Amino acid sequence: MRVNFTSFQSIFLSHAYIFENFDSLLTKRRCQAERSIVVEVPSVNSLDHVLHSCCAIGQVSSLFHYTTFNKYVNKHKEMLLVEFSEPISAREMMLYCPTSSSACLPVRSPFFQYHDQRTSPAPLRQSQSLSTDNLNRQEQVEKQKIFRENLLSDKDLKQSIFSCNSISEQMKLFYDKTKLTDLGSRLRFLTCRQVEVALAGPLPHLSALPFGSSVNGFGHCLSDLDMVMQLEHSELVRACPEWAESFVLQNASDTAFGQQRVSSTRFLELVADVLRSTSPGCTQIVKVLKARVPIVKYHQQLTGLDCDLSINNWSGLYMSELLYQYSALDARVAPLLFCLRLWAKEAQLTSQHPGRWITNFSITTLALYYLISLRILPPFELLKKHARPEDARVAENSLDCSYLRSLSRIAALHSPPKATRSLTLEDLLLGFFSFYDEFDFRKHGLTIIYGKTFIKPDSSAMYIQNPLDGSLNVSRNVTLEEVERFSMAVTRALHSLHQDAPQSVRLVSNSSPSVINPQSASRNIQSPVAEGKYFSELKLSSASKNSNRKSSKSNEHKRSLKISMKSRK
Template sequence: MNTLMRLSPQLHHWRTYCIKQCAAAGTEAAARGKPNYEEFIGSRHQQAQRSIVVQVSSEKSYNELYNYCSRFGRIVTVQHYSVQHEDELHYMLLEYASAGEASAAISSSAYNAELSGSGVPVRSPFLWFRAPTGGAGRRGQAKLAANQKTLALHTVNGTRSLSHEALKELLRGAAGIDQQLNLLYEQTRLNELGVRMRFIAALQVEQAISGMFPDALAQPFGSSVNGFGKMGCDLDLILRFDGKTPGTDQDSQREASRLIYHTKENLSNGRSQTQRQMECIGDMLHLFLPGVCHVRRILQARVPIIKYHHEHLDLEIDLSMSNLTGFFMSELLYMFGEMDPRVRPLTFCVRRWAQSCGLTNPSPGRWITNFSLTCLVMFFLQQMRQPILPSIGAMVKAANTADIRVTEDGINCTFARDMERVGFQSRNTSSLSELLLQFFEFYSQFDFHNRAISLNEGRALAKPDHSAMYIVNPLEQLLNVSKNVSLEECERLRIEVRNAAWMLESEVENATLSESERREQSWGLLNLFKHPEKSVIRPNMFFKPRMVEVSDLFDKSQTLAPTPPPVNYKNPTVRQQVQSIKAAARSELKQLRESSTTTTATATSAAKTKRSR
């Protein structure tokens, strides 16, 4: 304790220094015009605090809703989306100019009197717009100012994905394969509304426990924020009770305060405590939060999670409390995507191709995952003669004290957050179509049997074990990202990339179709993507049929009695006589059996009587 007291001034100076360095790094990023990952997360979180979600009867309710909600403040943007349940439900996401205006709209809301006996009166940003009651019709509504006009609805059906046929038509009308790649990325990536919805879902969890944990922070990570998410992707959340970033004046006052909070001591180990806390959080989500349903607690996994569905957002959510490495991995992928505009379109195309070939599968198993495919793309871009991405090792060497990140498990997630300090500048000028072809050619020749893929080194290493595919986890380097991939699936990957390289090469060489021919037939990426129905992987798909049936090993002629030939009678009279003889014989046999049974029973009874005497 005395040692800690002596070190406390040094720790205070160290913390202040780190805060100043973070602020300086943020200023540099803002000057460049590109926000870093922490700034991106912070701005989205503030955006969610300024937003509400209102259920309406249809998009035609927009003008009336806008007129009503404008009384609480200036509305910046409104986006519409629908959710398909038994009926189609419509929602409006409204963003105000400030968080106070959004809070005023929420505070003015009322609870449904019809549900007063069964509904839980919870305050949340999820509301619904009821019809006017009594005299509170249009005459009772506040009118817009004379100089204020109704804002145009920004998005209608903003979460509706492009159908497969519509996407094919769009790609068929592209000018070339490079444009196809960019169109595929733009039309399938997670859009602006999708990102906003995910941060509102995080804010709902955060606000639900803010009374007891005012510093709690629910942060999205994974594909929802790293720039590699597609429409409809799941939301990964990490909930931290002490997640607020220090650096405010209030934090400085707390450090100097002599008043210390009494807290509950954790009597068990960290994992058990996390599991118990998550069990309580799961109960709270299930019992109190509107829109949350189908709560499943998976607490025995390596990273305990709570899975649930949000019916107002049509969103599957995975909540964890001890997955900081996933958060920092999202930051790393976000930075890779921001370094070069070709990274994300190339990754989206590779993922789409793998899905069409059946290499990936929504169910967990022996198949390669989207994260492993993303690592394959990143590694390919690192090891080129003129690399497009730097190795993670180079980013670690360029890190300073402001970049130090260490998880509670002691995992070092330190790397440079400012790419200018890394000093990496790519001179590669290859087009997207050329990079895609080179990707397939590279992995068609890669020695998965003996070599491991390391994004930290930016080169292949000797494989440390006998896994079919070995991709070193960029942050937890003792783990294999692709440990689940079977030898059979690894071989299928090599076959498919070889076929894709041959097909794409022929497409590039024969790119002489006219514009009318392009619109009438499949070309480019359309020939690379197979029909989705062919990509369904069934459990018995790779089991070979039996060479010999067991029943074939036995001679059926020996086991089965021969069928007697049919009897031909001279006339019906003879046939009747034969049947009468058979009936008489059966009757005599029956009498003989009955008499023998009676004799045996009498003898047995006499023997028992004799023994009893």
């Protein structure tokens, strides 16, 4: 039995109008971070006192309660994220609140501790304009807005997925329960805000922006945070008054900053020292300065995030924007990608460590190419062709990253065929495995720029063209052995979907045929421990629900997908 996804698919055409453009998303989240602080509280019983004190400072817009865990001291911390209605309230807290007695430097940041041990709430400041009655009424309203985010445990998630009627429902549920949440996004932008505040003295116009999974629409709730620092606003240069052209700021006398590569590494060394000395919660700071893109890695204990901080890595940000647009154009893209990434992880095709294996970005590009071949998504060439003057962007090394950045215009230019609108997530998952089960990686490469294959220009085992820089192969590190393992994993997953006894098929299982981990062959490396077998022992369909899918029907669907892709070519 298949679930009717007609109502779910009816929003596809208007989906782009619901989602906001990437720049608007960044602006909104950064404004939220400027109005927000994080308070460590002794216990959940202190929330009322903290709330009363915050309301005495300014009007509170929203509150989020969460818990972090410090594995080194085996201790949980109760945290409260407070968003004020105006940024002046957060700035006043950073300006007037005293520093800890153990602090060596009176450093200001958006992270606080609550130490009030009084049994009654703190009194109002004399400068507060709200009356006591109004404040009490506001408190009652704000108490109802405290949002407590509780992620499902592996056991609860398994049980929820077990009750689903189809693979499509399971994929959608897994995406909904593990995607990046509103609180997760707020904490990531507030972590970026901490970097801006720490460097605001010498660099008042510095911007720290998240990129990668934090903003591209494919973020997992446990994803790391990638950040890029912009030292100067281009808008500031364009808005420069005429009198300012007569003056130039003097530079530091260190001549080592003359070369761009040396300048970046020296600056990151300085940033690492600043974070270590002045930024609360920043621990395990490691400088990785000899990488192709130099970064500073650290862990932010107060937000529970592992962070990678770089400078002027704009191609990464613009690639994140492109992926965000693709995820926003069709509601099926992100759930499909979540399932494929889980499949690749459980089959040990990907790893959190760099090396010879396929990356999540390669899996993402393979999925996007498949969806472009079905004309569900537009090729990148269409976005490049219709770029407007306001869409112009230039990344490092003068790389042109100009493409259409209006979701409403993209939706107007590209309309998916009617036949593809009725395809469920299960159909797309089956189609992905069918497509790459027959793809000849030895001979052909692929590109989402044109949505076509081409003869590989070199001997790379897998060739996936970088859409922003066509001269690069995003999978150049992948070895022939890993490509063969990918092909075998695809064949095993396809066999699981095609077998005659669907009631025995499971999405992930160590003891029976499954889509996610169908008796995958291990490789001779130390694989990271999986973060829970979310779909372990979960049946995709059951005999009691009479959910029979015949092999002939699967083969018929496979043939229809082939016809659609051939017509595209």
